[in-house]
Amino acid sequence: MLQSRQFARVLDQWPKDEEAINARYLIRAGFLSKTAAGVYTLLPLGQRVLHKINAIIREEMNGVGAEELSMPALIPKRIWEQSGRWEVPVVYKLTGADGEEYGLGWTHEEVIAEIGEKYLVAEKFLPRAVYQIQTKFRKEARAKSGILRGREFLMKDLYSFHATEADMRAYYEVVAEAYKRVFARVGLQALVCEASGGDFTKDYTHEFQVVAESGEDLIYVCEAGCGFCQNKEIAKVGAGEQCPQCSKGKIEEKKAIEVGNIFRLGKRFSEKFFMASYGIGPTRVLGTIVEVSHDEQGIVWPEAVAPFQAHLLVLGKEEKTRERAKDLYEKLIVQGHEVLFDDREEPAGVKFVDADMIGCPYRIVISDRVPEGEVEIKKRGRAKSEVVGEEEMIKRVFG
Amino acid sequence: MLQSRQFARVLDQWPKDEEAINARYLIRAGFLSKTAAGVYTLLPLGQRVLHKINAIIREEMNGVGAEELSMPALIPKRIWEQSGRWEVPVVYKLTGADGEEYGLGWTHEEVIAEIGEKYLVAEKFLPRAVYQIQTKFRKEARAKSGILRGREFLMKDLYSFHATEADMRAYYEVVAEAYKRVFARVGLQALVCEASGGDFTKDYTHEFQVVAESGEDLIYVCEAGCGFCQNKEIAKVGAGEQCPQCSKGKIEEKKAIEVGNIFRLGKRFSEKFFMASYGIGPTRVLGTIVEVSHDEQGIVWPEAVAPFQAHLLVLGKEEKTRERAKDLYEKLIVQGHEVLFDDREEPAGVKFVDADMIGCPYRIVISDRVPEGEVEIKKRGRAKSEVVGEEEMIKRVFG
Numbered sequence: 001m002l003q004s005r006q007f008a009r010v011l012d013q014w015p016k017d018e019e020a021i022n023a024r025y026l027i028r029a030g031f032l033s034k035t036a037a038g039v040y041t042l043l044p045l046g047q048r049v050l051h052k053i054n055a056i057i058r059e060e061m062n063g064v065g066a067e068e069l070s071m072p073a074l075i076p077k078r079i080w081e082q083s084g085r086w087e088v089p090v091v092y093k094l095t096g097a098d099g100e101e102y103g104l105g106w107t108h109e110e111v112i113a114e115i116g117e118k119y120l121v122a123e124k125f126l127p128r129a130v131y132q133i134q135t136k137f138r139k140e141a142r143a144k145s146g147i148l149r150g151r152e153f154l155m156k157d158l159y160s161f162h163a164t165e166a167d168m169r170a171y172y173e174v175v176a177e178a179y180k181r182v183f184a185r186v187g188l189q190a191l192v193c194e195a196s197g198g199d200f201t202k203d204y205t206h207e208f209q210v211v212a213e214s215g216e217d218l219i220y221v222c223e224a225g226c227g228f229c230q231n232k233e234i235a236k237v238g239a240g241e242q243c244p245q246c247s248k249g250k251i252e253e254k255k256a257i258e259v260g261n262i263f264r265l266g267k268r269f270s271e272k273f274f275m276a277s278y279g280i281g282p283t284r285v286l287g288t289i290v291e292v293s294h295d296e297q298g299i300v301w302p303e304a305v306a307p308f309q310a311h312l313l314v315l316g317k318e319e320k321t322r323e324r325a326k327d328l329y330e331k332l333i334v335q336g337h338e339v340l341f342d343d344r345e346e347p348a349g350v351k352f353v354d355a356d357m358i359g360c361p362y363r364i365v366i367s368d369r370v371p372e373g374e375v376e377i378k379k380r381g382r383a384k385s386e387v388v389g390e391e392e393m394i395k396r397v398f399g
Numbered sequence: 400m401l402q403s404r405q406f407a408r409v410l411d412q413w414p415k416d417e418e419a420i421n422a423r424y425l426i427r428a429g430f431l432s433k434t435a436a437g438v439y440t441l442l443p444l445g446q447r448v449l450h451k452i453n454a455i456i457r458e459e460m461n462g463v464g465a466e467e468l469s470m471p472a473l474i475p476k477r478i479w480e481q482s483g484r485w486e487v488p489v490v491y492k493l494t495g496a497d498g499e500e501y502g503l504g505w506t507h508e509e510v511i512a513e514i515g516e517k518y519l520v521a522e523k524f525l526p527r528a529v530y531q532i533q534t535k536f537r538k539e540a541r542a543k544s545g546i547l548r549g550r551e552f553l554m555k556d557l558y559s560f561h562a563t564e565a566d567m568r569a570y571y572e573v574v575a576e577a578y579k580r581v582f583a584r585v586g587l588q589a590l591v592c593e594a595s596g597g598d599f600t601k602d603y604t605h606e607f608q609v610v611a612e613s614g615e616d617l618i619y620v621c622e623a624g625c626g627f628c629q630n631k632e633i634a635k636v637g638a639g640e641q642c643p644q645c646s647k648g649k650i651e652e653k654k655a656i657e658v659g660n661i662f663r664l665g666k667r668f669s670e671k672f673f674m675a676s677y678g679i680g681p682t683r684v685l686g687t688i689v690e691v692s693h694d695e696q697g698i699v700w701p702e703a704v705a706p707f708q709a710h711l712l713v714l715g716k717e718e719k720t721r722e723r724a725k726d727l728y729e730k731l732i733v734q735g736h737e738v739l740f741d742d743r744e745e746p747a748g749v750k751f752v753d754a755d756m757i758g759c760p761y762r763i764v765i766s767d768r769v770p771e772g773e774v775e776i777k778k779r780g781r782a783k784s785e786v787v788g789e790e791e792m793i794k795r796v797f798g
Contacts, residue, residue, distance in 0.1 A: 007466050007527045008518050033514050036475040036499070041514060044466035044529065051467075067406050067443035068450075073472070073534060074551045076435040094493040094503075096550065097540040100435070104493075115432050115440060119407050128406045130443065135472060135534055141496040151495065152473045 001308070003342040008033070008043040010354040021214055022287035023146025025299050029357045031307075038143025038151035045358065046286065048307040050154070053282045054133055056185045056304065057156050060178045064171075066129035066158055071111045073135060077101040079110045083269060090138040104137035109277055112159045113269040120273055123163045127171060131158035133282065145216065147287040148257060158278040165266065168274040172264055175278050179208055179260050186285060187293065187302025190259055193219050195231040197263065207231060208260035208280075212291045215255035224249025257288045299359030300381045308340040310397050311360040315348045316368035325366040328375070328390065337398045356380070362397045400707065402741040407432070407442040409753040420613055421686035422545025424698050428756045430706075437542025437550035444757065445685065447706040449553070452681045453532055455584045455703065456555050459577045463570075465528035465557055470510045472534060476500040478509045482668060489537045503536035508676055511558045512668040519672055522562045526570060530557035532681065544615065546686040547656060557677040564665065567673040571663055574677050578607055578659050585684060586692065586701025589658055592618050594630040596662065606630060607659035607679075611690045614654035623648025656687045698758030699780045707739040709796050710759040714747045715767035724765040727774070727789065736797045755779070761796045 003009075008030040015027045015034070023040075026032035031046035042050060058068065080086035080103050091103040105111070112130065120126055136155045143151060158175065162168040176192065183190035190208040197205045209219050209229070220235045222228035226246035230237075232253065237244050239253040260280040269275055286305075293300045303309065312332070314325035322343075329341040340360060342351050348367075355363050365376040365385070375393050378385035388396070402408075407429040414426045414433070422439075425431035430445035441449060457467065479485035479502050490502040504510070511529065519525055535554045542550060557574065561567040575591065582589035589607040596604045608618050608628070619634040621627035625645035629636075631652065636643050638652040659679040668674055685704075692699045702708065711731070713724035721742075728740040739759060741750050747766075754762050764775040764784070774792050777784035787795070 001466075005464065005527075007468070007529050008514075033517070035471055035478070035510060035513075036473065036501075039471045039473045039475070041470045041510065042468055043514075044468050047467050047469055050469075065404065067400075068446050069406070069441055069443050070446055070449075071440045072434055072438045072551050074435065074438045074536065076438070079434070089496075092493045092495070094491045096491070097488075097538045102435075111434060111440065114434075115407075115442075118432070128404075130406050137473065139496045152471050 001340050003340055004344045006030075006044065008045065010357045018146060019144055020146035020148065020287075021294065022148060022290040025290050025294055025357075026147070026287070029299055029359065031299075032147065036151075038140055038149070040147055040150060042283070045307045049286055049289075049301070049305050050282060052305040053186055053285055054156075057133065057182055057280060057282065060182045060185075061131045061156070061158060064129065064174055064178045066131045066160075068132060069130050070132045070134055071105065071108050073105045073137065074102045075105045075108075075111055077103065079114060083110045085110070090140065092137050092139050105134075106136050106138045107277075107279075108132070108134075108157055109159070109265065109269045109275070113275065116159075116161050116275075117270055117272055120161050126161055126163040126273060127167055129158060129160040129171070131156060131278075145214070145287075147283045148214075148291070149216075150283065153281055154283045156280045156282055160276045160278075162274040162276075165274050168264060168266070168276050172262060172276050175276075176206060176262060179262065179278070179280065182280065183208060183210075183259060183285075186305050187289060188259060188285070191219070191221060191229045191256070192227075193229040193231055193256075194234065195261070196234050203264050203266075204234070205261060205263045207258045209256035210259055210288050210292060211254045212257050212288065213255060214291050215257040217256045217258050219254055219256045220251050221254055222246060222249040223252045257284070257291065259285050259288050294359070295381065297353070298357030301359045301361060303361045306361050307358070308338045308360045310337070310362040310364050311340045311342065311355045311358065312364045312366070313342045313348075313351045313355060314366050315351065318368045321366060321368050324372065328364075328366065332394070332398075335394075335398075337394075364393060364397065400739050402739055403743045405429070405443065407444065409756045417545060418543055419545030419547065419686075420693065421547060421689040424689050424693055424756075425546070425686070428698055428758065430698075431546065435550075437539055437548070439546055439549060439551075441682070444706045448685055448688075448700070448704050449681060451704045452585055452684055453555075456532065456581055456679060456681065459581045459584075460530045460555070460557060463528065463573055463577045465530045465559075467531060468529050469531045469533055470504065470507050472504045472536065473501045474504050474507075474510055476502065478513060482509045484509070489539065491536050491538050504533075505535050505537045506676075506678075507531070507533075507556055508558070508664065508668045508674070512674065515558075515560050515674075516669055516671055519560050525560055525562040525672060526566055528557060528559040528570070530555060530677075544613070544686075546682045547613075547690075548615075549682065552680055553682045555679045555681055559675045559677075561673040561675075564673050567663060567665070567675050571661060571675050574675075575605060575661060578661065578677070578679065581679060582607060582609075582658060582684075585704050586688060587658060587684070590618070590620060590628045590655070591626075592628040592630055592655075593633065594660070595633050602663050602665075603633070604660060604662045606657045608655035609658055609687050609691060610653045610655050611687065612654060613690050614656040616655045616657050618653055618655045619650050620653055621645060621648040622651045656683070656690065658684050658687050693758070694780065696752070697756030700758045700760060702760045705760050706757070707737045707759045709736070709761040709763050710739045710741065710754045710757065711763045711765070712741045712747075712750045712754060713765050714750065717767045720765060720767050723771065727763075727765065731793070731797075734793075734797075736793075763792060763796065 033041040193207045194204045218232035222243035228245035262278040265275040432440040592606045593603045617631035621642035627644035661677040664674040
């Protein structure tokens with residue numbers, strides 16, 4: 001992509017009306033634009049990151065045998081009433097032309113259970129699993145966390161259907177492992193945390209929590225790393241006490257962002273099968289990555305989800321330098337590599353600042369001073385750059 | 400995909416509450432499920448088709464230099480009021496927790512114009528083009544056309560921004576050509592039809608119309624094929640009269656489905672640039688394909704958008720036959736081909752009926768009677784099947 005042709009760009013200033021780190025960085029770097037409180041537009045750079053997160057999620061969901069579908073956001077009152085969730089405060093309600101009432105979907109257990117009852121009418125049709133990546137709506141009173149808690153946000157929700165409770169429990173573990181792979185692949189260290197089942201189930205549910213200063217959840221974690229992790233809401237142990245699991249480490253209280261959750265629903269939504277549901281918020285994942293992976297200069301994208309693997313900068317006034325950079329860009333594109341090419345007529349200082357703010361994993365510089373056939377490369381987040389041959393660069397950056 | 404593991408399946412009966420061909424076939428064949436009038440769930444087979452339509456659209460939009468982004472469905476009243484479209488009857492309105500009012504997006508000119516004004520502040524930032532594939536909402540009074548006119552539907556909307564009217568007009572033609580390629584690639588014969596600009600522009604706009612008995616639009620077309628095509632609403636010529644363009648053919652009136660439209664908006668939404676907008680409804684495209692490509696036995700998918708290129712059926716009782724079919728299925732999957740494998744314990748009659756209903760381009764049969772190393776192949780829509788060697792089949796079906 002030619003930077004001179006991009007729709008959006010890095011802004012000179014931090015946004016004045018955002019407190020959350022994710023929104024501040026994403027807006028400044030040209031990934032996000034605010035349309036209203038808690039309501040955002042994902043600009044092209046943000047959309048590229050989102051596509052990569054979604055592709056990883058799809059691979060892992062398909063890998064556990066789930067099929068993708070898409071359910072509507074307009075959910076008729078009738079369906080919510082059957083489950084007793086029409087009066088849940090987060091439901092946006094609206095009325096259609098012929099008087100019918102809808103609640104905008106903030107979750108889809110009811111809708112998929114109704115469809116499941118149509119198709120999964122005998123044991124031979126179980127187990128099954130389906131998922132969607134779809135826009136959800138929540139009537140949030142506060143909207144201060146950027147895309148971590150939007151009034152409109154993307155959700156990957158998976159639903160599984162089983163003939164027996166044991167089968168549901170076994171598949172729940174399979175999905176939990178897939179979730180761990182998703183978070184590891186997008187570059188997040190997510191802890192598996194026991195939490196309350198709320199009105200869903202008396203069982204524990206499991207949350208996937210990423211430790212971050214800006215997290216809204218409080219979790220209790222064993223400092224010895226034995227794996228003990230509980231949401232403070234259910235913990236029977238206190239901060240500073242001995243870990244009840246390993247009896248070695250002490251319990252630490254940490255702030256964390258919930259990036260996923262999984263529920264054993266049992267027969268809560270249908271008498272006909274045991275159900276479990278599993279959620280990941282791709283836009284929240286995007287925001288969380290920014291919360292935990294940035295520095296004063298800008299975002300530091302993990303390679304797997306970076307908008308581009310490399311940012312190629314051309315500096316200097318010589319026509320020959322510009323030609324060299326253009327040739328290299330075209331060569332990399334032909335080879336199928338993802339490169340953002342800063343071909344703008346801007347001073348070196350501006351280009352360096354913008355590159356750090358956007359945060360691609362590698363910066364490649366061609367300038368009047370870099371000898372022909374060579375380039376300067378720098379990994380984002382490291383201080384030192386290096387001058388290497390073009391082929392060596394291709395091996396290191398794209399190899 | 401193993402048919403025995405699918406979430407949904409072909410139903411025994413036509414749905415009783417649907418008049419539209421697209422909804423009747425898509426529901427019966429297991430591509431679609433009705434959640435409320437005008438509100439549908441796309442089941443996994445339907446989602447597969449949608450992914451293919453969207454991939455073609457993305458290729459063509461990226462090909463004309465447009466960048467993908469995604470705008471919200473929750474659009475604050477403030478934005479609609481600026482353009483004078485808050486009172487448009489199709490807007491679903493709702494109220495948030497802190498009293499703010501939103502209209503659900505049925506189009507996004509206002510939202511993107513506001514963002515454009517933030518970034519496109521000088522001539523050097525023009526021209527630009529962005530698009531999204533995003534869910535739209537329309538408060539439709541009637542909902543009788545299946546997914547041709549849903550209350551919730553997917554839309555690809557592209558917006559372009561220009562420094563001069565001439566540049567806008569030139570790019571409009573470039574996008575019109577890309578639209579022709581999209582429709583040709585998904586297997587639709589779309590006519591480019593002049594139409595009224597409504598409240599947008601005094602210029603003609605252009606609709607892409609697919610002739611179909613179930614179409615809600617009436618268009619006037621030159622029978623000699625000179626390319627003359629106008630929406631009846633603006634035509635100054637009558638049915639049966641001489642074509643005003645070529646003076647050779649006669650004008651025929653036809654029913655048609657509008658699958659795309661393009662508008663030269665000029666400065667209607669911002670004083671700062673000339674804008675044009677361009678829409679394709681991917682779910683409507685999906686429904687239109689079914690309207691024009693089916694027979695009494697079921698859907699006949701064009702190859703480019705079929706859920707699977709081939710449907711492999713195993714018939715007969717011999718264990719050896721089942722082994723042969725399983726081996727062939729695994730071989731085709733390893734080669735990267737898209738195959739639906741009917742491995743169910745069902746009579747041959749049921750498998751044939753279901754295969755025709757689902758409508759994959761090729762049916763491949765392995766039975767006790769087909770000699771080893773050979774298979775029976777039949778193209779969907781043709782009467783005759785043929786027994787050929789496996790390698791020959793791979794060449795013909797996937798070559």
